[in-house]
Amino acid sequence: MAREADSQPSLSQGTDDHSASFQLFEELNQKCSDLLNEIDELQSLLNSALRRPQLVELRQFRAGVNSELRMLQRLEGQTKGHKGGYTTEADPEVAMRLLHALHSSNLPFYQAVWNAARGSCTGLVAMGKRFYWGSAEQSRDQQKKEKKEDTSSGTGKPSNKDKRKSIFVDIVADDGKAWVKVSTISESRLIFEMAKKGWEGDSEDEFSDGDSSAPPKRTILRNFDGEDSGEDSDDDELELIKLARDLRKAADATRVRYKHPQLRIILPKIEEGNVPEIDGILKKMRGYGIKVECKNSLPALASPAPLSRLLPQPFKNFTSTLNVDCTLLLAIVSDLSHFKEFAPTDKTHSAILRQVELEKEQPLLPTEIWPAMGGRELVCTKEAAARMREIIDTLGTETEKQRVEIIFGDPPNDQLERRPLIEKIQNLSNWPVPVEWRLPVKVVEAREVINAAREEGKFPPIARDVMQGLSEINHSIFMYGWATGMTTISSNRSVDRQIEATIENSRKGVDDDVEGPQVWVCETARSLRGKDRDRKEPNGVGQQTDV
Template sequence: MAHDPASASHHDAEPIAPDPSAQVSADLLQQCSSLLAELDELNSLLKGMLRNPQLVEVRQFRSNVNAELKMLQKLEQRMQNNALGGEQADPELEKRLLHAMRSSNLPFYQAVWDIAKMSCSGLVALGKRFYWDGDAKVLETEKASRKRKGKGKDYGGEKQPNKDKRKSVFVDIVAGDGEEWVKVSTISKSRLLFDMAKKGWERDSGDEYSDEGEGPEKRTILKNFDGSDDEDDDDDELELIKLARDLKKAADATRIRYRHPRLRVTLPKIMEGDSLEIDDIIKEMRSYGIKVECQNSLVDVGATNLAHLLPQHFKNFTSTLNVDCTLLLAMVSDLSHIKNMAPSPSFHRAIVRQIEVEKEKPLLPTELWPAMGDHELVSTEEASTRMREIVDTIGTETEQTRMRIMMGHAPYDQMDRGSLIQKFAEMSNYEVPKSWNLPLKVVEAQSVIDTGKAEGKLPSVADKVAEGLSDINHSVFMYGWVTGMTTISSNRTIDKQIEATIENNRQGEDDSEGPFVWICDTARSLVGKDKGRKE
């Protein structure tokens, strides 16, 4: 409890009891301001580290907290105005204002933020709605793609067109780069027990034997729920159980990189083991495949930096990366190496746009080199041959030289990595990382794909996927798939096509996964591309 330091010197004075309204107001305003400051710190970090910081959805959450701050400030002002009335102050008004303050949503927002900081990484959203309606069953990666292209937004709580909000669940934290959903409930023990009594939960007095373990175990009965899946019958259902069921239904209708998201519910005001009735509820929630955390399993990490909340797209990369033709071209393009390139009237408008984007966030130092790190880099014969054909045909002299250095072609074929990096650095305005693994190794893909298929390393849907791929894309994406190698590419269209084909042709193979592909958000053309074209 805060106190007035000046009062400490008056030892013989009677202690003055603090005004409870003023104390509650001051505490809430301080907490709200601190929360906003931390959210702003996160936003600054996102802007500084990510090419597209809007991909991490925190704007709506911050807006909600800011609205709470304004509400608390208004209540405080009304309290002060009432107090200025002296003997004319209205004690009933003060009680109502104090009740309004204590009913603030801030403790919930603070709990969500604390859970995110304590136990999450790879933040995607603070607040996002997911649907299980069949017509709304859309791959999360596809929705993210639409947002990148400005074709729609999906901020938390916003009802999407043609979707039934009753068939949805609002997730408080989407983390793990989209693979984990976290729901926070700040319900108290007393409130939960009250709701249980009201909804008809009780422990059976008979001796029922459980399927697991030994000895009698009392089981939980929900009197007014018959186990049917009727959406109109859950008005009398316990809220935490309904939440568990809704999370499971939405997760079953959603895939992120071919997998259903992991589910977690956090109950920071509930102690597991403190009430047999509440333990029954927790057990029931866990029966839906949900990880349930209570107060006694939460760890307060105290002050921490927020870097772990940044997306962690590279954490699952394989030791060797399979590089698509699109990125081979991006790595040798003049656009990726010449700072502040002046647009020429002969440039295609797409190149002009790429020059503008490059000025904002240089592709190689901010995205590609961090992604590649010190991984061994390979390219299929088809991809490297196509890249060389394009560069030799329309590339500038500097683009052709970079290609020969990067691929270890003559006259650079006898150089070691250090020498190749030094030569490449002479062709770039950026500092080339010493860890970059040059030269790229060219691999023969088709025989590896054929052998892998014969050995059953691919699911049956692989043949359907292969039908829709060109020779180059077949070599790149099927090679990455059959070897289990991470493929890096900017060809989002093909990546989405593969995902859609797998999702539409599972035929009961629920565990089927496609190739692990990391998509670079932007591409780079060669400067010579489309020169002189008449639009």
């Protein structure tokens, strides 16, 4: 993170540099310790609440705060004299240097970022992450490759990307769909920068081509005459304008579930309405489609929101009825998901052994699948149900076959209401089955719904490319979800990525607002218990492929 040169904490005025440096040291040291404690508290909450807490990136932010604490600890040794007391009148030069070093601390910036996260963010993804934009000629395959490298390395800096074409986002929230950038620049520093660079606002507010219905021309802050020297001429550009411009470029090159991130810049030391020239800069920043918040529009932080508000919220946009993929139908009937004890044999497949170990760490049903399903109605397509029954008939144990009859309400369960069905599942499970689980799962006819949606033009033209790449069963599952606007839940990440990549590759500069089917992917799959090394399964059982 780049340091904000003018980020200085409030300073209780002492009688001289010695007492001032001591007071400032104590203040910073306490704030730094408190902030680290809050970060660690959030990390503990993530560890206890999430199956994969590492997906929320706190490490880099915490490392920055911890670096400030180490700096303070080094300064403490210099602040104390050889007799253990603090510096005296005999060494005013040392005291002045220490005071300057303390004033240069970047802790107030980290505190401002943390306050922004706690005060107004939900669904945290990262506290600090770099995003890039590429040239127009860069292929989507290359972008996808670089994104994969970025994720796998954990550094946020793929080796084949130009850091000059990137921006460091301070907070990634709303499960990736919101970016927040914080700048602790002060009004006086901003005015100084404007004066130093000779910047002035072009006050024209004319309309394009004399058409009053057209949007006004974007005025440009500049300190030169004649033609614009291009976007790479950053020497004469105000940092806040460059910040807004780069944030927009990175967001335009990024999509999260088919949408560009929403952008916000927070300026906790700028008060809008005080200086007209600064207000002009804020207007230019907002011209990039960015929400800019100043000191007088920020929420009060007297009672910060609980840290639990920052937890990811993957289910908040789910529809009231869920379309369940075959992969999750298998997971909710598998013995591996319901029995705490499992005795492997010498023929037990290695994939099963890995899943058993994962279950010991965090059981799939109570920690992920049941919370995702909640109290929502559940449906599956006829093709998904048929495929699932085929696999169960071939490989299922007796208890797995019994669960299938229960979740679908097969005879003799067809006259039972939800509560008796849950009681029967409970008798076949070691985990407390939630009473709100909406059984039975209803089997629906997908083909008619999909065909009707095509005839009525409910699908965008891009949908043709998507359909061509899907097998019959995946066509029924994912296109049904798309046709109905229903959330599809699945552990088939490969198909979800295939659909998303097809849509992004087919946009060709148009259809910018097109969205594909709403899909939630469970990161972990479950096979049936009966998978042995010498028993071949029907295609794809236990894999995140076409089942």
